[in-house]
Amino acid sequence: MATLPHTPDKGDFETAATTKSSTSTRTPKTAPRVRRDKVTSHDSFLNYGNGRWWKIAIVIAVVSFATYFLIDVEPRHNGGSWYGYTMGTIGFALILWLTLLGVRKRAMTPGRWSLKAWTSAHVYLGLSLIVIGTLHTGFQLGWNVHTLAWALMMLVILSGLFGIYVYATLPKALSANRYDEDGAITEKVMIEQMKQLDRQIHDAAQPLDPEAATIVERSLGENVFAGSFWQRARNSYPGDLTRIAMGELRKLRNFRPRTDDDPFERVETLLSKKEALLAKLRRHLQLKSWLQAWLYIHVPATFALIAALSAHVFSVFFYW
Amino acid sequence: MSFLVRQIALKASGDEIVRAKRVDGDEMKIGRDGACGLHLPDLAVDPEHALVTQLDETHIEIESLHGQPFEVDGQSVQRKELDVTLGSELKFGSHRIKLGQDARSRFPTFTVRREAPLSHSNSDPDTNEAYTLKGLVPGKRMSAWAFAAMVLLAFLAWPIWSYASYSDLALKKDAARPAGYHGDKAWESGKLSLAHQGLENDCQSCHVEPFVAVRDNACQTCHTKVHDHIKDTARLVAARGEPGGFASFTRAVATTFNKPAGRCVECHTEHEGAGDMAPTAQKFCTDCHAEMKSRLPDTKLPDAADFGTSHPQLRPTVIADTTDAAKPKLRQIVWSQDAKEFNGLKFTHAQHLSTVNGVAQMVRRRPNEFPDQEGLDCENCHQTDASGVWFKPVVMEESCQTCHSLTFDKIGGTFRTLRHGEPEMVVADLRGFFAAGAPTRPINLDSMSRRVPGDRAAAETAGDYARAVRFYPTQAGQAIQMLFNKGGACFDCHNITRTGTAATAGYNVQNVVQTQRYYHKGWFTHAKHTKYECVDCHVKAQNTNDATDLLVPGLDGKGGCRDCHVGGTGAKLASASVKQPVESQCAMCHDYHLDDKAPWMTRLPASRRASYDRRRNAGAGQNASK
Numbered sequence: 001m002a003t004l005p006h007t008p009d010k011g012d013f014e015t016a017a018t019t020k021s022s023t024s025t026r027t028p029k030t031a032p033r034v035r036r037d038k039v040t041s042h043d044s045f046l047n048y049g050n051g052r053w054w055k056i057a058i059v060i061a062v063v064s065f066a067t068y069f070l071i072d073v074e075p076r077h078n079g080g081s082w083y084g085y086t087m088g089t090i091g092f093a094l095i096l097w098l099t100l101l102g103v104r105k106r107a108m109t110p111g112r113w114s115l116k117a118w119t120s121a122h123v124y125l126g127l128s129l130i131v132i133g134t135l136h137t138g139f140q141l142g143w144n145v146h147t148l149a150w151a152l153m154m155l156v157i158l159s160g161l162f163g164i165y166v167y168a169t170l171p172k173a174l175s176a177n178r179y180d181e182d183g184a185i186t187e188k189v190m191i192e193q194m195k196q197l198d199r200q201i202h203d204a205a206q207p208l209d210p211e212a213a214t215i216v217e218r219s220l221g222e223n224v225f226a227g228s229f230w231q232r233a234r235n236s237y238p239g240d241l242t243r244i245a246m247g248e249l250r251k252l253r254n255f256r257p258r259t260d261d262d263p264f265e266r267v268e269t270l271l272s273k274k275e276a277l278l279a280k281l282r283r284h285l286q287l288k289s290w291l292q293a294w295l296y297i298h299v300p301a302t303f304a305l306i307a308a309l310s311a312h313v314f315s316v317f318f319y320w
Numbered sequence: 321m322s323f324l325v326r327q328i329a330l331k332a333s334g335d336e337i338v339r340a341k342r343v344d345g346d347e348m349k350i351g352r353d354g355a356c357g358l359h360l361p362d363l364a365v366d367p368e369h370a371l372v373t374q375l376d377e378t379h380i381e382i383e384s385l386h387g388q389p390f391e392v393d394g395q396s397v398q399r400k401e402l403d404v405t406l407g408s409e410l411k412f413g414s415h416r417i418k419l420g421q422d423a424r425s426r427f428p429t430f431t432v433r434r435e436a437p438l439s440h441s442n443s444d445p446d447t448n449e450a451y452t453l454k455g456l457v458p459g460k461r462m463s464a465w466a467f468a469a470m471v472l473l474a475f476l477a478w479p480i481w482s483y484a485s486y487s488d489l490a491l492k493k494d495a496a497r498p499a500g501y502h503g504d505k506a507w508e509s510g511k512l513s514l515a516h517q518g519l520e521n522d523c524q525s526c527h528v529e530p531f532v533a534v535r536d537n538a539c540q541t542c543h544t545k546v547h548d549h550i551k552d553t554a555r556l557v558a559a560r561g562e563p564g565g566f567a568s569f570t571r572a573v574a575t576t577f578n579k580p581a582g583r584c585v586e587c588h589t590e591h592e593g594a595g596d597m598a599p600t601a602q603k604f605c606t607d608c609h610a611e612m613k614s615r616l617p618d619t620k621l622p623d624a625a626d627f628g629t630s631h632p633q634l635r636p637t638v639i640a641d642t643t644d645a646a647k648p649k650l651r652q653i654v655w656s657q658d659a660k661e662f663n664g665l666k667f668t669h670a671q672h673l674s675t676v677n678g679v680a681q682m683v684r685r686r687p688n689e690f691p692d693q694e695g696l697d698c699e700n701c702h703q704t705d706a707s708g709v710w711f712k713p714v715v716m717e718e719s720c721q722t723c724h725s726l727t728f729d730k731i732g733g734t735f736r737t738l739r740h741g742e743p744e745m746v747v748a749d750l751r752g753f754f755a756a757g758a759p760t761r762p763i764n765l766d767s768m769s770r771r772v773p774g775d776r777a778a779a780e781t782a783g784d785y786a787r788a789v790r791f792y793p794t795q796a797g798q799a800i801q802m803l804f805n806k807g808g809a810c811f812d813c814h815n816i817t818r819t820g821t822a823a824t825a826g827y828n829v830q831n832v833v834q835t836q837r838y839y840h841k842g843w844f845t846h847a848k849h850t851k852y853e854c855v856d857c858h859v860k861a862q863n864t865n866d867a868t869d870l871l872v873p874g875l876d877g878k879g880g881c882r883d884c885h886v887g888g889t890g891a892k893l894a895s896a897s898v899k900q901p902v903e904s905q906c907a908m909c910h911d912y913h914l915d916d917k918a919p920w921m922t923r924l925p926a927s928r929r930a931s932y933d934r935r936r937n938a939g940a941g942q943n944a945s946k
Contacts, residue, residue, distance in 0.1 A: 075589060075598035079509065082570045140593075145475040145506045187451050191441060198439030202363065206352060210366045210388065213352070217363040220439035229456040285451065292453050299460040304467035311475040315507035318480070319527040320534075320578065 046164070048120035057124035061131040068135045077138030079146065080316075087136035091129060092309060095153070098126050099302055123164060130157055149312045152305035156298055163294040174287045177280060190281050194224055197277060201270045207263040212252055216267055219245035219274070224281060233293065235286040242278060246271045321374045323348045324422050324429040325358050342427075348372045349385075350412060358430055362438075364413030372428075378405045378421070380428055404428040414438070478503030483524065490528040493541050497522050512590055513597035526590075533579045539588075547913045553582040559608040561615045587912075605906040627904045628887025628896075634874045636838035639663050645831035655874030664832035666813050668865035672696050673855075682723060689722070698854040698861070708847035709918075713834040716740050726809060729753060730779070738809070743824040746810075747800055754796035800825045838872045842909040843919050857883075 046054075064087070073081040079088055101122045108115045133153050141147045178184045185193070198220050205216040222241040231237055246268060253264045323343045328336050348357035353367040360369075366388050373381045383399040384390060391411035392400045402408050402419060410417040414436040420429045437443040449455070458466075482503035489495040504523045512520050519525050526538045536553075540546075550556045560581070563571045571581065592598045608615075610625040622632035633654050638661035641649035653659055672679050673696055680695030690700070701719040705712050714720075717740060728750070729736035736753075739745040802808050804816050804827040820828035855862050858871045859879035873879045876896070886892040888905040911919040 075592060078592070082573075140510055142508070142510060144508055146509055148471070148475065187447055191445065191447050194441040195439070198441050202361075202438045205363050206361055208363070210386070213363040220363070223440045223445075225445060225450040229453060232453075232456065288451055289453055293457070296453065296457050296460055296463070300463035300467050303464035304471050307468035307471035308475060311472060314476060315479065317577075318483070318530045319504070319507055319523060320531055
């Protein structure tokens with residue numbers, strides 16, 4: 001997407017979408033340019049500030065590697081050399097700062113220290129932690145609390161990396177799923193549509209005989225959000241009651257004489273509509289579960305990491 | 321009779337809407353079918369579910385029509401007679417029906433309410449949570465606390481407890497914790513070296529006190545015989561001088577965190593993995609010794625740096641006094657070309673090594689004992705000990721006596737010999753010899769006279785006694801006097817004084833002590849120098865007949881170490897002419913923990929030597945890149 005450079009300080013109009021700093025009070029001196037090509041100013045946190053943070057992260061990694069190989073540690077690199085302690089201290093401070101995103105994200109502010117800037121820094125400094133933390137170990141790994149801390153750190157980083165991956169790829173699928181011929185529907189609308197459909201099914205099923213009514217009743221009673229985490233993540237719901245209801249109803253209908261205004265047919269049509277809506281809802285749930293699941297590893301592992309890190313540092317000084 | 325039916329529905333606002341109707345007749349059907357008097361739009365209810373019959377003014381009967389049960393006051397029934405004045409609660413599907421009696425008309429009343437929503441979606445699920453994973457996976461907060469707590473328990477609390485339970489075993493040599501896993505093993509950053517494998521389970525044996533870095537006393541619990549480089553650690557640290565630049569920063573940090581300098585573990589690092597202990601770091605000797613005088617003004621050690629250019633003159637330990645033969649007085653002197661040492665023995669090295677004099681002639685006359693020899697060789701008298709490092713003391717009976725015979729008499733075919741090393745016996749034997757009235761003739765004990773070596777010479781000597789009988793005194797006193805004075809057998813080799821007792825006729829033979837090792841602070845091994853001739857280094861042996869000349873080579877001069885040995889990087893003095901330079905670092909001769917053995921570097925078995933060299937060289941490569 002080609003974009004004109006946007007320079008509010010030179011007088012370009014600012015909108016909520018283009019503003020970098022909502023506190024700019026400078027009066028435009030030149031005639032404002034009118035921007036027609038601007039579709040969106042959305043700048044992902046991955047590329048915030050023209051990629052400032054990934055550049056910084058690369059510099060950190062390069063410097064870390066260079067010093068690792070240039071600095072002579074006898075008899076070999078390990079966490080207990082001055083270089084090891086330096087890397088360890090930097091890593092520890094970095095981990096605490098990265099954890100603070102959980103606090104910081106609850107307050108959104110614009111500008112240089114905007115949440116987006118923080119997130120960008122969080123992502124790239126977090127990735128550079130792979131280098132810092134691993135060089136801190138001097139590649140001496142074993143079955144101990146020190147390596148546990150390293151492993152948890154890697155788990156946190158890799159789960160975060162996975163989070164970035166799903167954030168980068170799934171929202172598109174999420175939107176695509178929510179769009180239909182009438183435009184996008186929200187989560188609330190989805191459930192409203194479901195309510196509506198259920199009421200229609202309920203009304204249409206009134207003339208049915210007790211056997212068929214029971215079948216339909218089961219579909220209505222089904223919790224549309226039911227299913228384990230794995231069912232959600234895999235979008236696989238064997239024994240779905242709506243599906244079974246449709247099947248059984250069709251079986252019953254096969255043995256009935258055809259009539260013009262057949263309530264079975266009406267119910268069946270409505271049930272297949274419900275099934276389609278359910279599929280959309282469940283696809284939505286699947287995508288959302290992937291978008292959220294990594295955090296259920298990322299966050300608890302972070303706290304386990306901080307605990308392991310504390311034990312690690314404590315043990316070093318205890319058995320000094 | 322009639323029935324009153326009140327249907328109650330809820331508005332969105334929560335208000336109730338009541339729709340009442342009257343159903344005439346004595347019977348009323350309850351069912352999903354719209355034709356039923358009490359119509360329940362409920363899929364769980366049969367189209368015609370039950371029939372209500374009025375029995376009398378106050379009693380009704382409800383009976384299921386198609387065998388589908390319903391609930392009365394919580395009980396599932398097919399048929400039930402009820403007293404309307406008492407009231408009752410019926411349940412059909414999701415509908416609850418309150419039975420009563422209208423106060424005015426006395427008709428039975430049915431108040432109908434839908435209890436459950438008609439579908440799950442209509443139960444208004446909390447969409448804020450339903451779309452999240454809440455309830456499906458353990459909550460983030462909960463698992464965060466749980467994991468953190470587990471980690472702290474297993475890796476902090478348990479190890480501390482393990483330490484606390486056994487801390488009293490510290491500094492006790494053979495005290496060990498019971499076998500099995502101990503919590504603080506999780507803190508072990510790497511396996512101990514094989515040498516310390518036995519301590520693997522006993523963290524407290526080195527980590528004596530919490531938050532106190534490992535101190536030397538822990539090492540010394542077992543290592544009781546290691547020679548300190550210097551006893552006083554403070555002086556050791558002082559000799560290193562004040563670290564400058566970055567080193568002073570790291571020193572300051574270490575001090576802040578209670579890590580004093582000069583501890584064993586500074587060089588002997590552990591937890592680097594099972595295997596040989598990591599080679600000690602190359603702390604350069606010259607870091608301290610090059611300019612030590614400036615940092616430790618009272619040191620007796622001269623400054624030393626590169627061997628090729630700035631090593632102090634060697635300081636051999638020589639004999640000062642042999643009065644106590646078992647423990648002679650020694651003193652350290654600075655080596656020089658004309659350094660002297662008298663060990664009690666007169667010996668003419670040049671004369672004995674000559675190839676053209678009488679000594680050489682005697683050697684050539686005895687080809688069986690000295691095959692293919694032009695004259696005496698060093699090894700005819702000097703033999704290395706089993707290690708090959710040093711030389712065994714020369715023994716008179718083995719080396720000298722073959723020429724310098726002490727025979728004084730012949731009885732039958734047996735030669736009588738003066739007892740070497742026992743002057744009292746010598747005197748007693750001679751007195752006895754003369755006192756016994758045996759041949760009162762003088763004996764020829766001039767061992768310096770030329771003669772054919774071997775037994776034949778001894779026989780000749782005996783013959784000489786007989787021939788000389790009329791020229792020599794016939795008294796024991798005279799014989800003894802000749803023996804111990806110039807020209808006599810004892811006097812020729814030994815230093816004789818007149819301080820002896822009556823038992824030795826007043827003569828005293830000075831003890832002879834042979835120095836086996838001249839250089840005690842540095843290591844020298846003859847075994848590594850076998851491809852050279854002795855006189856290549858012991859140059860003076862060929863050209864001095866003065867027994868007091870010190871024959872051990874020094875640093876410089878012909879035969880000095882620097883003839884071959886140059887500095888660690890090949891440096892040498894301009895004055896030195898070196899044909900085959902041997903690059904020599906400090907560790908070739910010196911050991912940090914000095915003992916009687918070869919430096920650690922040179923005494924490794926070949927198998928370990930290779931691995932040690934490899935690791936050292938890898939370290940050297942890193943040094944170079946710095």
